[in-house]
Amino acid sequence: MEAYYIVNDPKDPLAVKATEIRKQDYLFWKDAKPDLEDDFDITCHTLATRTGLSERRTRDITMALYRLAELPLTMALQETYYFLDFSRLITTDAVLSKLGDVPAETLERIDQELSRYLTPSKPRQVLPSNTNLRRKLNGLIAIENPSTEENKEAPTKNNSYFTYSSFSGKAGLAVEFDEATLIAIDEHISKAAEEHGLSKAEALAKLILGEIESRTKVVLHMYRAHDQESAPAFIRGFGWVSPETADNLRPAQTRDMDLAKEMESESYVTPPLIGAYVEGRDGVCRWPGCYRPAESCQKDHRIDHARGGKTAGSNLASLCQHHHNVKTDGGAFYIMDPHTGDIVWLFDDGRWEYDEPQGPLTPKNKNWALTVDQAIAARRAAAKERNES
Ligand SMILES: [Zn+2]
Structure with a gap:
């Protein structure tokens, strides 16, 4: 077709x-x-x-x-x-x-x-x-x-920090860090905000002023090809980062997503590893056109757990709360290709729509990472040649 x-x-x-x-x-x-x-x-x-x-x-x-x-x-x-x-x-x-x-x-x-x-x-x-x-x-x-190769001569102390007044008694703060530092800070603030029920701005202020403490351990979830030398990485909640940034974020633990793809669980609740695979495959809510990030979505059992549906990547899809309700209320139903994660939505009026997953684990994004890897390898080789000549 x-x-x-x-x-x-x-x-x-x-x-x-x-x-x-x-x-x-x-x-x-x-x-x-x-x-x-x-x-x-x-x-x-x-x-x-x-x-x-x-x-x-x-x-x-x-x-x-x-x-x-x-x-x-x-x-x-x-x-x-x-x-x-x-x-x-x-x-x-x-x-x-x-x-x-x-x-x-x-x-x-x-x-x-x-x-x-x-x-x-x-x-x-x-x-x-x-x-x-x-x-x-x-x-x-x-x-x-x-690439940092070309910028190595540049001074490293160019982090910027400035304050400005806004309107109606508000003022702002703009800071710039290297990406790896910012990702860690942002994750820290997000965790504290969630833990204390605050906005991220409030959490930042209270952390700095010592009014709250963040006791949670900050965990970064990074998807990165392990069979490529300089692959870019996808940080959950942040997006794609360069290989240089990814190298600076050394993970304490690594998990194989190829294995997670095949895993099955008896439990109704999705185990973290299977959940990480589903989020990495989907990227966003699977309702066509929805852009809610997969990590803030629910895991929908396509075939109900009670009716024998497996808790496994092949039977789980990320749906935001709203679209999960739409599906549960009837009127829309989907079928999924267990290998590619492609979804066809079927509507009561006979219409249908195709939705491809968009996360870092999809074949399209894996191919792209490979292209980037090759381009960066070529760039490094050219820089090396320039230095040697
Ligand atoms: Zn949605």
Whole structure:
């Protein structure tokens, strides 16, 4: 069966109409966008007054289109399907802007992976939500920060710390650390917040001021390929990090997720190891389009435990509280491929939707990690050659 997104369903008049609107919107702006050089601000201003959009929006749209032009594979997809609206295009530019000026090969690698991510692989797939697209892009750029090899000369004491006043009597604090330190701090604050029923900001203040103590041991969950030399890693609750950061977070314990995939338990409650596999496979709630992280989801027994359903990866899926209720209340039901974790949702009105898992353990993400590993190995070899010559 041909793979496609539901937003592009040729048999659905509503989807066809919405695609036509997106296409016209895209083509309109592609044609109207100003040159970056001459009078960019004035042209944006004029365009804003003539279209009724804000100047900011006009600028964002323009920059998003110039960014897309740097990503030829992704642009080709867009100009075939017209599936990306401007919120998603602007998100793409906003995240990639964090990289600053990058070599062409970096953009090429991002384009390749992004177009692979955005290409539908199954029929009736739900288009990635803006939030999940942002997460994917953040993952792509996280591992692209110029390798420490090239930055070794740079001073290491460039951590920044500053305070600023906000509004209505509030003030803010902005700090910057290396990623490994920040991940540890964030996990510490999250744990204390959970333990004391506080917001993360309150927990941070009370910890620093000595009003509470954090007694819980901080545990970081990191997914990382063990058969690759410089694989990026996925930190639960944080996202993808570079191999350098992963190297700095030395785990006290390692668990084999290939074994966890095959494990079964008699108990109704999911044992931590099986749970870690399910979260690592799913990434987010499995309701198509939901972006709630798997670690804050419930583990749904596809076939009820009481009716003989196993407590095992092949019978468990991450569903957030809300979508778990939707499923329990009836009206929607799913079947799952026990090997790939692919899910087909079936609805009472006869519709169906395809959902692929998105976590670090999926074959797609494993392949990507391998590509990164090879790219980093090549980068290191080139740096070594430069140093030796
Ligand atoms: Zn959900």
